[in-house]
Amino acid sequence: MSGAILWFTGMSGGGKSTLAAAVSARIQGIRPLEVLDGDEMRTHLSKGLSFTKEDRDINVRRIGYVARLLARHGVFVITAAISPYADTRNEIRQLASAEGIPFVEVFVNATIESLVARDVKGLYTRALAGEIPHFTGISDPYEPPTHPDIVAYTDKESVEVSARRIVTALVERKLLPEQVLAAEGRL
Amino acid sequence: MSGAILWFTGMSGGGKSTLAAAVSARIQGIRPLEVLDGDEMRTHLSKGLSFTKEDRDINVRRIGYVARLLARHGVFVITAAISPYADTRNEIRQLASAEGIPFVEVFVNATIESLVARDVKGLYTRALAGEIPHFTGISDPYEPPTHPDIVAYTDKESVEVSARRIVTALVERKLLPEQVLAAEGRL
Numbered sequence: 255m256s257g258a259i260l261w262f263t264g265m266s267g268g269g270k271s272t273l274a275a276a277v278s279a280r281i282q283g284i285r286p287l288e289v290l291d292g293d294e295m296r297t298h299l300s301k302g303l304s305f306t307k308e309d310r311d312i313n314v315r316r317i318g319y320v321a322r323l324l325a326r327h328g329v330f331v332i333t334a335a336i337s338p339y340a341d342t343r344n345e346i347r348q349l350a351s352a353e354g355i356p357f358v359e360v361f362v363n364a365t366i367e368s369l370v371a372r373d374v375k376g377l378y379t380r381a382l383a384g385e386i387p388h389f390t391g392i393s394d395p396y397e398p399p400t401h402p403d404i405v406a407y408t409d410k411e412s413v414e415v416s417a418r419r420i421v422t423a424l425v426e427r428k429l430l431p432e433q434v435l436a437a438e439g440r441l
Numbered sequence: 442m443s444g445a446i447l448w449f450t451g452m453s454g455g456g457k458s459t460l461a462a463a464v465s466a467r468i469q470g471i472r473p474l475e476v477l478d479g480d481e482m483r484t485h486l487s488k489g490l491s492f493t494k495e496d497r498d499i500n501v502r503r504i505g506y507v508a509r510l511l512a513r514h515g516v517f518v519i520t521a522a523i524s525p526y527a528d529t530r531n532e533i534r535q536l537a538s539a540e541g542i543p544f545v546e547v548f549v550n551a552t553i554e555s556l557v558a559r560d561v562k563g564l565y566t567r568a569l570a571g572e573i574p575h576f577t578g579i580s581d582p583y584e585p586p587t588h589p590d591i592v593a594y595t596d597k598e599s600v601e602v603s604a605r606r607i608v609t610a611l612v613e614r615k616l617l618p619e620q621v622l623a624a625e626g627r628l
Contacts, residue, residue, distance in 0.1 A: 301499065319486070323510075324511065327475070327514055328473075
């Protein structure tokens, strides 16, 4: 099977990393796999970059660049970064497509109300108090995908349900072997 | 065969990229391969970084990080960046070794006199005139490897001779199949 990029996008605290881990657990040992998590990428590839549009785009392009390098060699790459700008995500999709690398966009869709209510890291409270400039969804834009390949409603469905839907969609697209569905039982 | 990192280090104009291309031509089609060239990395991973020790180290660590990601998935990775600091190169060797990834350091050794005399990009003339701050070997340090795995004397031997010696050393270390030596005839 050829490499592919599964690209999670969505606001902070919506469950991108959690879902990426859940999907990754289903693929582990079945396909060559790498998870490029947003926080880790900020550490390894983009330390020092700010959260202006320009710097966010640079960060997202770097993740896309590394994802393509890996996918080119047959790796199933999962990225989990906010990636708030539609144009930048589309640019990465196009660059991947130009190399024949399937790019599957998953919109992690939770309402801003649910994110504020849960506020797992306490960031929304601080952002609403004006303490965090450039906070996506509060003081910085988030552009939802107009045509996402998959939507995960993480404020309405469990991680297990979202992960299963994503994995099923990937099997249907022949990007994962049917074997991953058999793994459902042991998760 | 598992992945590996072939790490070229040496001053500007010494022939790192040329040698990387020559070695790569011998491996192409035989093993999964990726060349991470210093100039390209500056564009894709490190735009905006300066040439202070701190920023050079960040750049080199990013290249090392991406090289490990690829090597982890069986890719033979060739890097060609000045990477002037011995400690930083050793750090990357250790991180690779900790993952079981072979790291082979090639010191592209050309005397500063030969580099100034050839001055392929006209950079040494400008650096000697004080026009380029932080220019490796002139206004910035270059720390040669104390125990390089391979030394390429690019001011004394041809690209073909250096490339053949490198490829032979890699075959001896079981990092490339003997088949690559058979390719010598058609190059």
